[in-house]
Amino acid sequence: MTLWLMGQYLRRPSVWSVSLVGAMLIVLWPIAAVSTASAIVVIQLRFLPGRASVFDAALPIAARDIVAARLFTRLLLMAIPTIACVFAWRGSLAAVWPLPRVLEIVSIFALALLLPFCVRPGALNMPPHRTFVLPFVLLAAVSGLILWLVPSVAGAVILGTAVVALVAFTVASMPGSFERVAYGDSVHGASVAPAPRIGWLSDGAISAWRPILQSVTPWPVFLSFCFMVSGGWIGDWLLYLVIFSVNAHLMLRQRTAWLYALPLSHRARLLALAIPFCLSSFGGLTIGRALPSIGGLERDMAAEAPRSPFEKDKYFSSPTRVPLTYWKRFPARPLPPGATHIGRQVEVMSPWGESAVADTFSILGVMYFDPYTTGPHSSTRFVEWQFGNATTAVYGRSISRRDYEDETIPRPPRLVDTWSVQLLGGGLTVASLLYLLLVFELPLSARASRFKPSRFTMVTLLLLFLPVYAIGGVCMYNGWRRGGSIALPMIERALLAATRALPDNALVIAVIAAIPPIIMYMLLDRQFTRSEFPRVSPPRG
Amino acid sequence: MTELLGLRDVVRGFGGGTPVLNGVTLSVQREEIVGLLGRNGAGKTTLLHLAMGMLHPHAGSVRVFGLSPREHPVAVKKRIGYVAEDQVLPPAAAIGDLFALHRKLFPSWDAALERQLTDRFGLRDLRRTMRTLSKGEARQVALVCAVCHRPELLILDEPAGGLDPAARREFLETSIQLLNREGTSIIFSSHHMGDVERLGGRVVLLDGGTIRLDAELDALREQHCVAMIPRAPGLDQAAIARLPQCLRVRTVGNAFHAVFHGQPELVQWQLRDTLGVADARCERVPLEELFVELVGGERQEKAS
Amino acid sequence: MQLFIRPGDDLPIYRQIMRQIMDAIAGGRLTAGDQLPSHRDLSEQLVIAPLTVKKAYDELEALGYIGTQRGRGTFVAARLPRAAAAVQIAQIEEAARALVSQAYLAGMRLPKIVELIKDADREISAGPTLHHRKERNHR
Numbered sequence: 003m004t005l006w007l008m009g010q011y012l013r014r015p016s017v018w019s020v021s022l023v024g025a026m027l028i029v030l031w032p033i034a035a036v037s038t039a040s041a042i043v044v045i046q047l048r049f050l051p052g053r054a055s056v057f058d059a060a061l062p063i064a065a066r067d068i069v070a071a072r073l074f075t076r077l078l079l080m081a082i083p084t085i086a087c088v089f090a091w092r093g094s095l096a097a098v099w100p101l102p103r104v105l106e107i108v109s110i111f112a113l114a115l116l117l118p119f120c121v122r123p124g125a126l127n128m129p130p131h132r133t134f135v136l137p138f139v140l141l142a143a144v145s146g147l148i149l150w151l152v153p154s155v156a157g158a159v160i161l162g163t164a165v166v167a168l169v170a171f172t173v174a175s176m177p178g179s180f181e182r183v184a185y186g187d188s189v190h191g192a193s194v195a196p197a198p199r200i201g202w203l204s205d206g207a208i209s210a211w212r213p214i215l216q217s218v219t220p221w222p223v224f225l226s227f228c229f230m231v232s233g234g235w236i237g238d239w240l241l242y243l244v245i246f247s248v249n250a251h252l253m254l255r256q257r258t259a260w261l262y263a264l265p266l267s268h269r270a271r272l273l274a275l276a277i278p279f280c281l282s283s284f285g286g287l288t289i290g291r292a293l294p295s296i297g298g299l300e301r302d303m304a305a306e307a308p309r310s311p312f313e314k315d316k317y318f319s320s321p322t323r324v325p326l327t328y329w330k331r332f333p334a335r336p337l338p339p340g341a342t343h344i345g346r347q348v349e350v351m352s353p354w355g356e357s358a359v360a361d362t363f364s365i366l367g368v369m370y371f372d373p374y375t376t377g378p379h380s381s382t383r384f385v386e387w388q389f390g391n392a393t394t395a396v397y398g399r400s401i402s403r404r405d406y407e408d409e410t411i412p413r414p415p416r417l418v419d420t421w422s423v424q425l426l427g428g429g430l431t432v433a434s435l436l437y438l439l440l441v442f443e444l445p446l447s448a449r450a451s452r453f454k455p456s457r458f459t460m461v462t463l464l465l466l467f468l469p470v471y472a473i474g475g476v477c478m479y480n481g482w483r484r485g486g487s488i489a490l491p492m493i494e495r496a497l498l499a500a501t502r503a504l505p506d507n508a509l510v511i512a513v514i515a516a517i518p519p520i521i522m523y524m525l526l527d528r529q530f531t532r533s534e535f536p537r538v539s540p541p542r543g
Numbered sequence: 544m545t546e547l548l549g550l551r552d553v554v555r556g557f558g559g560g561t562p563v564l565n566g567v568t569l570s571v572q573r574e575e576i577v578g579l580l581g582r583n584g585a586g587k588t589t590l591l592h593l594a595m596g597m598l599h600p601h602a603g604s605v606r607v608f609g610l611s612p613r614e615h616p617v618a619v620k621k622r623i624g625y626v627a628e629d630q631v632l633p634p635a636a637a638i639g640d641l642f643a644l645h646r647k648l649f650p651s652w653d654a655a656l657e658r659q660l661t662d663r664f665g666l667r668d669l670r671r672t673m674r675t676l677s678k679g680e681a682r683q684v685a686l687v688c689a690v691c692h693r694p695e696l697l698i699l700d701e702p703a704g705g706l707d708p709a710a711r712r713e714f715l716e717t718s719i720q721l722l723n724r725e726g727t728s729i730i731f732s733s734h735h736m737g738d739v740e741r742l743g744g745r746v747v748l749l750d751g752g753t754i755r756l757d758a759e760l761d762a763l764r765e766q767h768c769v770a771m772i773p774r775a776p777g778l779d780q781a782a783i784a785r786l787p788q789c790l791r792v793r794t795v796g797n798a799f800h801a802v803f804h805g806q807p808e809l810v811q812w813q814l815r816d817t818l819g820v821a822d823a824r825c826e827r828v829p830l831e832e833l834f835v836e837l838v839g840g841e842r843q844e845k846a847s
Numbered sequence: 848m849q850l851f852i853r854p855g856d857d858l859p860i861y862r863q864i865m866r867q868i869m870d871a872i873a874g875g876r877l878t879a880g881d882q883l884p885s886h887r888d889l890s891e892q893l894v895i896a897p898l899t900v901k902k903a904y905d906e907l908e909a910l911g912y913i914g915t916q917r918g919r920g921t922f923v924a925a926r927l928p929r930a931a932a933a934v935q936i937a938q939i940e941e942a943a944r945a946l947v948s949q950a951y952l953a954g955m956r957l958p959k960i961v962e963l964i965k966d967a968d969r970e971i972s973a974g975p976t977l978h979h980r981k982e983r984n985h986r
Contacts, residue, residue: 210643213636260632262597265620265648448599454558535597576896715894723887723897737854743896761859761902829855 003063007071008078025086053119059126059180066176069123073169076115084108102154109161110145113168117141120172126180131221217257218278222250227282234290240489244470247283247435251442254279262535272530276523280435287431303396303406308363320361320376321403322388326491327418327498328395329363329370350375356384365480365488418494422501422511427493429515436522443526446533545573546609547696547728548594553603555589562601563589565752571696571730576722576744578760579732582838585749587732588627591700594730595625608695621649624689624697624727626682628704632673638684639669642691649692657691660717679710686714690721697721699731703738715741736831746830750838755790764827768807769836770814772799772823782818794841802836848876852893860895864903872912872923874972883913883921 054068084105117137121129148157226246233239254275261271307323332348348371351357358377363370374392376385390400397414405411417423444450477488504511548571556562563586571577579587592598593605596612596619605612612619632641646652661667664683673681682702689697697718703711715738721727733739739746739760746763748756756763767790772783774797783792783801788810790802803810807825814820828836848871852863871877883889886904890897904921907913911928915921950960 209640210647212640213633213644216635217633257633260630263595263620263625263627263630264645265617267617448601451555451557451598452559452601457558532599534599535592576898712894716891719890719894719896723890740854740860741895743860743899761861761899764859827857829857831855 003067004071004074007063007067008075011071011075012078022082025083053126053128054180056126065124065178065180066173068180069119069176070173073116073119073172077112077165077169080108080112080115100154102158103149105158106145106149106154106161109158109165110141112165113141113145113161114138116165116168116172120168122183123172123175124177124181125183127182129183214261214274217261218254218274220250220253220257222246222253223278223282226250227286230283230286231290231293234287235293239287239290243283243287243431243435247279247438248442250282251275251279251439255442259535268530269527272527276436276439276526279439280432283435284428284432288428303392308361320374320388321385322374322376322392324372324374324392324396325494326363326370326488327494328372328374328392330373332362332369332371350388352384352387354383356381358384358388363480365476418498420501421508422504422506423494423497425511425515426497426500429518430493430497433518433522436519436526440522440526440529443529443533447529448532448534451534547571547573547575547607548730549604549606550590550593550600551604551606553590553593553600553605555586555593555598555600562752564593564600564749566603567749567752567754569747569754569757571728573695573728574726575728576742577728577730578739578742578744578746579730579749580739580746580834581732581749585838586752587749588629588700590749591627591698591730591732594698595623596620621651621692622695624692624694625700626685626689626698626702627700628702629700630685632681632685634674635672637670637672638666638676641673641684641688642669645688645692652692654691656693657687660687660691663717664713679706682706682710682714686717690717690727693725694727697727697729697731699729699733701732701734703733703735711735711738718742736829736834740830748834748837755837760830763833764830766804767827767833768803768805768810768825769828769832770799770801770803770807770810770823770825772801772814772820774798775820778818778820786813786817791837793836793839794843796842800836802833850889850893852895861899861903861906864889864893864900865907868903868907869912870971872927876972877923879923879925879927881923883923885920 054065054072058068059065118128118134121133121137145161148160152160226242226249229242229246230239233242258271258274261274266274303322303324307325348360348362349357350360350373358375358380360371360373360375362372374388374395376388380388386403389403389406393399393401393406396416398417399414401413406413473489480488501511504514548569550567550569553564553567554562555564563584567586567590569577569590579590581587589598593600594607594612596605596607596616599613607619608622610619642657646654661669664680664687666680666683666687673684676684686702699718703714706714718729719742722729729742729744731742743760746756746758746760747754758766772778778799780792780794780799783789783799786803788804790804792799792801794800803825805813807827811823811825814823814825850864850867852860854860856863858866868877868883877883883904884892886897886900889900893900904913904915908915912924913921914924947960950963955963
């Protein structure tokens with residue numbers, strides 16, 4: 003019976019497709035393992051919501067079977083990415099984390115998935131969200147301690163046992179049938195003596211706008227905020243942006259449907275939708291980037307640099323590695339002084355004649371080379387010289403290697419962290435967020451309703467998300483081959499070039515940074531006047 | 544300008560295929576009550592959403608108070624009250640906060656009426672949130688929000704759906720009081736024929752994407768009758784359908800039920816005269832029977 | 848005077864009101880000069896639309912049973928219509944014949960028919976109650 007139920011659940015394509023996509027991502031883009039896994043956790047919570055439905059509870063199936071089926075389905079869905087993780091470990095993930103640690107992390111995510119079942123397992127309806135705060139905090143604290151203090155193998159064993167124990171406990175403590183539980187604040191009817199009138203609520207603006215505020219801040223918005231903070235902190239936030247902001251946006255739409263019946267102008271509704279969305283995503287990102295970096299993920303020179311050689315004859319391990327931001331394109335640009343090329347090999351030559359073969363990287367047929375490479379046999383002098391060149395490019399001034407590795411001397415901020423680049427980047431990010439809103443607004447126009455909703459949505463999303471898919475695909479492929487990220491460094495490259503081209507005036511840069519968001523907002527505003535009451539399927543009344 | 548709501552040749556569909564509304568023309572004047580009837584999926588909610596400006600027509604025009612609800616949404620919605628069965632007010636919002644919001648959005652909000660209605664409905668604790676209310680109470684809150692600003696037009700989309708009979712009756716009483724005191728026009732869709740008969744007025748039947756009937760309720764009942772004709776060899780449905788003034792024929796078991804426009808005695812005479820049917824029974828019927836006969840399905844009797 | 852309407856009845860609502868008012872006048876519960884409730888009051892009392900009440904009143908006024916005085920209200924007419932009495936008598940004779948023939952078909956005898964008529968008279972004089980049909984024992 004449990005197996006049959008699991009089959010029924012797995013038949014829903016949305017459920018296992020997420021898992022498969024996650025597995026693909028982990029294999030192809032190992033650096034994104036953590037972000038992907040957390041995204042999978044969150045998305046599973048939405049697609050396979052916790053308890054049974056009233057329909058399930060009315061069937062002649064034991065409640066224990068239903069809960070067991072759901073628990074095992076979730077574990078199964080975690081298993082596919084886990085296997086992908088193990089497979090990826092044999093590739094480049096090993097450079098980042100050893101296998102026991104990977105298993106630890108997987109167990110922690112499995113526990114997070116199973117936890118919502120374990121609070122009052124016999125209840126049919128989900129307990130209020132606040133009852134889960136304590137268990138999740140405990141889980142985070144305990145897993146943090148285990149990750150930190152206990153050696154990986156022991157930790158993996160402990161956590162794995164915890165998963166098994168949790169499943170067994172939940173299934174065993176299930177009563178024979180589900181029960182609808184009334185939690186605290188669901189008091190119906192006027193069975194209580196009428197309370198004295200609470201006067202007229204003070205006419206402050208807060209009271210009137212509170213219902214709208216409550217509608218525009220559902221839990222995915224907060225979740226998106228948290229993930230954007232952590233993504234900004236780590237430095238790898240593009241995936242979070244797409245997944246979490248989309249999730250938040252969809253729920254925002256559902257929750258604000260009631261505003262359509264009120265006499266609010268299009269602009270008011272647009273702002274109600276756009277502001278929390280942009281604030282949570284962009285605000286979270288800004289806060290994350292502003293947080294001081296944690297040990298090991300410093301924004302040092304080699305952060306996000308390509309590191310794993312797929313071809314054996316490439317080095318990719320020089321002490322002067324820089325991310326793709328600072329690589330030069332080949333062969334169109336004038337080569338830096340001292341660089342020559344023979345065929346598809348680029349040699350970098352120092353003033354005194356020593357040379358090294360540059361690491362190259364080709365993306366979509368365009369070749370890039372690292373002008374600050376040193377070879378495995380280069381002299382110390384060459385390495386020092388290249389180090390100085392590299393730090394000039396990254397930090398704006400030359401730093402000696404000894405000073406760089408001395409932790410007491412503070413490093414200057416990277417050029418990409420200066421305000422001008424940040425302003426331009428911020429403007430672009432906000433513009434992309436608004437672009438995302440625009441894409442989701444298109445299927446809601448009256449013209450779109452002539453077509454089958456699924457087809458139109460699919461066409462629109464495909465057409466407009468094509469650049470995202472293309473970039474993502476390229477990143478994933480090259481990330482698999484070489485590690486490091488591609489999308490963000492390339493964007494930073496363009497931003498650096500733009501800052502160099504523009505005058506060093508704060509006002510000018512601010513104005514130019516503001517142009518893309520403003521254009522997007524105007525397009526969005528125009529589209530909003532054409533959009534209709536959002537609904538999933540045609541009304542049935 | 545006495546026309547409050549005007550739809551002309553409105554066409555609206557979803558996702559290709561046959562449009563749900565295919566050339567609908569409807570006009571609601573001042574101080575009129577219009578009841579929309581139709582089977583589920585006939586387009587009643589679509590029509591009301593079009594009136595509210597929540598949907599845009601693919602063809603034809605919609606005018607509310609002479610304005611297009613799409614181009615002047617705020618001006619239109621300020622003068623309309625809307626209650627729907629599937630209206631989802633934010634679950635975390637307190638009743639008092641919702642009232643405060645409406646007070647701010649509608650300048651013509653009448654605080655005295657709000658007080659009177661909340662007293663009457665027994666909504667004493669305004670700090671309760673929407674998710675703790677029963678269905679009837681939530682609908683009452685929606686009704687208070689919809690009527691306290693004295694709208695000129697009240698749009699009700701199955702307002703009594705899912706309510707117990709006492710709650711339905713209270714809803715009706717409030718609507719009638721509003722009608723009496725303010726002269727509000729009401730357009731409502733409902734499945735409860737008892738409520739439709741109580742509210743009287745015009746009855747509009749939507750079927751197959753168009754308006755099949757649009758008449759005063761009493762005239763409808765008094766000018767139409769249903770003939771129940773037992774099956775006989777040589778008598779087929781099409782022959783009955785061809786008679787003038789026959790609106791519809793359907794098979795029910797071993798008889799035909801036909802809706803005619805005319806007096807029962809005349810119809811009986813006509814049946815005898817034209818088709819030789821002597822044992823038909825013609826009667827005037829209540830609204831529910833009329834509805835079922837007009838839009839109900841066929842029921843074949845299994846050959847035994 | 849209490850009126851009672853049923854929405855699903857064979858008669859439209861306004862006709863039910865008319866019938867009940869006419870019954871009340873016939874049974875003496877409403878006499879000439881009694882005031883009837885206003886449109887609004889009756890509509891709110893019975894939970895029906897005011898226009899329905901107005902229609903009933905208009906029809907009764909056309910038949911001559913009631914009259915409206917502007918500003919003062921609606922009252923039962925001082926002189927009830929006697930015109931076309933002959934037509935009415937003919938109708939009542941026809942109804943009597945139909946009643947008797949139907950009763951004979953059902954196997955009833957004359958004394959029983961007279962008893963039935965007395966019961967009806969009592970019902971109309973007392974006014975409609977919620978307990979509509981009294982149980983009749985078939986002897």
